[in-house]
Amino acid sequence: MSPSRPNGLSRQPRNVVSRGIPEATVARLPVYLRALVSLAERGATTVSSEELAAAAGVTSAKLRKDLSHLGSYGTRGVGYEVEYLVYQISRELGLSQDWRVAIVGIGNLGHALANYGGFASRGFRVVALLDAGEVVGEKVAGLTVASVDDLEHVVKEQEVSIAVIATPGAAAQPLCDRLVAAGITSILNFAPVVLQVPEGVKVRKVDLSTELQILAFHEQRKSAAVLGIDADVVAQAFVEAAQ
Amino acid sequence: MSPSRPNGLSRQPRNVVSRGIPEATVARLPVYLRALVSLAERGATTVSSEELAAAAGVTSAKLRKDLSHLGSYGTRGVGYEVEYLVYQISRELGLSQDWRVAIVGIGNLGHALANYGGFASRGFRVVALLDAGEVVGEKVAGLTVASVDDLEHVVKEQEVSIAVIATPGAAAQPLCDRLVAAGITSILNFAPVVLQVPEGVKVRKVDLSTELQILAFHEQRKSAAVLGIDADVVAQAFVEAAQ
DNA sequence: AGGCACGTGTGAACGTGTGCACAAAGTCGC
DNA sequence: GCGACTTTGTGCACACGTTCACACGTGCCT
Numbered sequence: 001m002s003p004s005r006p007n008g009l010s011r012q013p014r015n016v017v018s019r020g021i022p023e024a025t026v027a028r029l030p031v032y033l034r035a036l037v038s039l040a041e042r043g044a045t046t047v048s049s050e051e052l053a054a055a056a057g058v059t060s061a062k063l064r065k066d067l068s069h070l071g072s073y074g075t076r077g078v079g080y081e082v083e084y085l086v087y088q089i090s091r092e093l094g095l096s097q098d099w100r101v102a103i104v105g106i107g108n109l110g111h112a113l114a115n116y117g118g119f120a121s122r123g124f125r126v127v128a129l130l131d132a133g134e135v136v137g138e139k140v141a142g143l144t145v146a147s148v149d150d151l152e153h154v155v156k157e158q159e160v161s162i163a164v165i166a167t168p169g170a171a172a173q174p175l176c177d178r179l180v181a182a183g184i185t186s187i188l189n190f191a192p193v194v195l196q197v198p199e200g201v202k203v204r205k206v207d208l209s210t211e212l213q214i215l216a217f218h219e220q221r222k223s224a225a226v227l228g229i230d231a232d233v234v235a236q237a238f239v240e241a242a243q
Numbered sequence: 244m245s246p247s248r249p250n251g252l253s254r255q256p257r258n259v260v261s262r263g264i265p266e267a268t269v270a271r272l273p274v275y276l277r278a279l280v281s282l283a284e285r286g287a288t289t290v291s292s293e294e295l296a297a298a299a300g301v302t303s304a305k306l307r308k309d310l311s312h313l314g315s316y317g318t319r320g321v322g323y324e325v326e327y328l329v330y331q332i333s334r335e336l337g338l339s340q341d342w343r344v345a346i347v348g349i350g351n352l353g354h355a356l357a358n359y360g361g362f363a364s365r366g367f368r369v370v371a372l373l374d375a376g377e378v379v380g381e382k383v384a385g386l387t388v389a390s391v392d393d394l395e396h397v398v399k400e401q402e403v404s405i406a407v408i409a410t411p412g413a414a415a416q417p418l419c420d421r422l423v424a425a426g427i428t429s430i431l432n433f434a435p436v437v438l439q440v441p442e443g444v445k446v447r448k449v450d451l452s453t454e455l456q457i458l459a460f461h462e463q464r465k466s467a468a469v470l471g472i473d474a475d476v477v478a479q480a481f482v483e484a485a486q
Numbered sequence: 487a488g489g490c491a492c493g494t495g496t497g498a499a500c501g502t503g504t505g506c507a508c509a510a511a512g513t514c515g516c
Numbered sequence: 517g518c519g520a521c522t523t524t525g526t527g528c529a530c531a532c533g534t535t536c537a538c539a540c541g542t543g544c545c546t
Contacts, residue, residue: 024533026460030453034435048493057437060493061535068495076494077542093456094463101455108355115351118435118452123459162458185465186458188451192277192361194300202461204454208431209361210273211447212344213336215405215429216366217269218445220337222428267503291523303523304505311525319524320512 021092025066031056032063033089033122040082048079095123102128102160104175105167106135106145109190113166114141127158132171148175155182162186169193176203264335268309274299275306276332276365283325291322338366345371345403347418348410349378349388352433356409357384370401375414391418398425405429412436419446 035055039047049067053060067073067080073088074080090096101119103110106129113119119126129145136147146154154160163184165172172191179187180201187203189195195203278298282290292310296303310316310323316331317323333339344362346353349372356362362369372388379390389397397403406427408415415434422430423444430446432438438446 022533026457027453029460030450030456031437033456034453035437038436050493055437057439059535061537062533064494065496065534072495074494075542076540077492077544079493092460094459095456097463099455099459099462108358109352112351112355113451116451119455122452122456124452124455161462162455186462188454188458193281194274194278194298196300200465202458204458206449206451206454207273208356208359208449209365209367210270210277211431211449212342212362212367212405213273213276213338213365214269215431215445215447216337216342217272217335219342219404219429220340222443265502293523302505304507305503307524308504308526315525317524318512319510320514320522322523 021069025069026093028056028058028062028066029089029093031058032066033086033093036082036086036089040086044082046079047082047085049074052080090122097123099124099162100127100158100160101125101162101164102130102155102158103164103166104130104148104151104179105165105171105191106131106133106140107166107168110166111140113164113190114143124162128154128160130154151175151178152182155179155184160184162188164188164190165195166190264312268312269336271299271301271305271309272332272336274301275309276329276336279325279329279332283329287325289322289324290328292317295323333365340366342367342405343370343401343403344368344405344407345373345398345401346407346409347373347391347394347422348408348414348434349374349376349383350409350411353409354383356407356433357386367405371397371403373397394418394421395425398422398427403427405431407431407433408438409433 032052035052036047039052039055049060049064053063056063064074067085070088070092073085101124103113103126106114110129110131114126114129126141126143129140129143130148130151131145132148135145138145155163161184163179163186165175165179165187167175169192172189172193173195176187176189176195176197180197185201187195187197187201189203189205190207192207192209194205197203275295278295279290282295282298292303292307296306299306307317310328313331313335316328344367346356346369349357353372353374357369357372369384369386372383372386373391373394374388375391378388381388398406404427406422406429408418408422408430410418412435415432415436416438419430419432419438419440423440428444430438430440430444432446432448433450435450435452437448440446
């Protein structure tokens with residue numbers, strides 16, 4: 001039964017990517033990028049960590065540490081050259097190439113996503129729309145909606161590398177399985193379910209009601225705090241009253 | 244010059260709320276809740292940490308630790324009673340009360356959000372839609388779209404406690420300022436900008452292209468790894484070629 | 487040319503989050 | 517009722533992330 005194995009083996013850091021860049025930093029790079037582009041449009045040529053941090057909503061120390069993971073792209077006593085930094089972050093995020101995106105599920109949200117201009121702006125091109133309903137055959141945002149029956153074919157034909165799932169919850173998992181089988185390894189999921197995928201497939205989830213629930217939690221705490229009430233005590237009383 | 248002050252003072256933990264519950268745990272509670280409701284619909288009355296964890300996409304140890312922050316609601320040797328746990332998590336998240344939500348910006352995304360059924364399901368009620376364009380006066384999802392000119396009035400009249408911003412980037416900050424001035428302290432932001440808000444106001448951001456960029460980063464790394472190439476080396480060569 | 491002001495890059499300390507492994511606590515069968 | 521089995525709740529160790537504070541590089545001014 002071997003009660004205490006040494007088990008110091010097979011430990012691979014999963015949150016740190018390759019030889020570099022912590023996950024938390026990666027998640028912030030897009031924010032920096034947007035802030036930089038915005039600054040560039042306003043004509044700025046250099047920017048200090050303090051300024052950029054303010055624009056991105058983080059502290060300057062965090063920003064500097066994040067950027068230091070990409071290399072030493074700043075100049076001491078001056079700051080960072082905006083254009084050069086835009087280039088470096090874009091490159092690191094892989095935005096030099098064009099990513100071909102398919103949207104699965106053309107309901108309200110799918111429509112909105114298809115028409116959303118923000119995709120094209122930075123390296124993302126929506127190349128396929130898929131649905132199972134009456135929308136099939138219609139033109140949406142310049143593309144004809146294809147049937148999910150042809151999913152495998154469309155994915156291969158259009159060389160899709162990222163899929164966006166915007167279906168009702170029940171349809172998401174089966175479609176996800178088919179996408180994975182078709183070779184997709186990056187999925188952005190808007191459906192309110194936790195997708196089960198094999199190792200090597202990356203899923204990111206965007207969930208509206210989850211976000212609202214987190215806000216509600218904090219809002220509730222605030223209300224209780226204003227009244228000078230310990231929320232836990234209230235909760236306890238509530239439980240007892242309910243019993 | 245006092246080279247090393249002890250400086251252990253005025254340190255208040257900001258990520259831990261009140262007397263309890265770590266932020267990371269709060270972010271997962273909605274996921275557990277959904278998994279539990281789904282299980283309940285399938286007729287389950289009790290569930291083990293192992294099962295629930297699988298359904299929620301986390302490890303069982305993490306789940307147990309998360310739930311332990313709410314109290315001891317499980318039974319050793321058996322598991323958790325599904326219905327009771329649903330109740331406890333709902334209560335903790337503040338879903339016992341109805342949250343009144345306003346959506347600002349009724350474009351493609353605003354439409355989709357207004358029609359999204361997932362809101363009503365758990366304590367969230369959309370009570371106001373606001374826009375500045377031609378949509379004003381139209382009926383969307385059973386509500387008449389009001390003008391943003393009346394924002395302050397509508398917020399007060401409808402007792403809005405959470406605002407959702409779904410406008411273009413440029414409009415977001417001014418509207419945010421007005422919402423905050425009108426007393427809103429919880430905002431869900433879909434606009435592609437970092438909102439600046441005073442202390443005490445909680446903003447959560449959902450950003451489609453940010454998510455795609457994070458996926459692209461990992462996808463890029465994967466491609467390079469498959470080819471047996473160190474991505475950093477490629478990047479370096481790329482930089483040199485560009486100079 | 488030399489000092490000075492400025493701002494980056496980073497080592498070290500701290501706090502938060504995760505994973506392991508097991509004792510405590512409960513149930514079920516006999 | 518007692519023992520074997522199951523599963524929770526948690527102490528501990530470690531990994532990750534953030535913050536602090538300052539040395540050092542860079543440009544500017546005299």
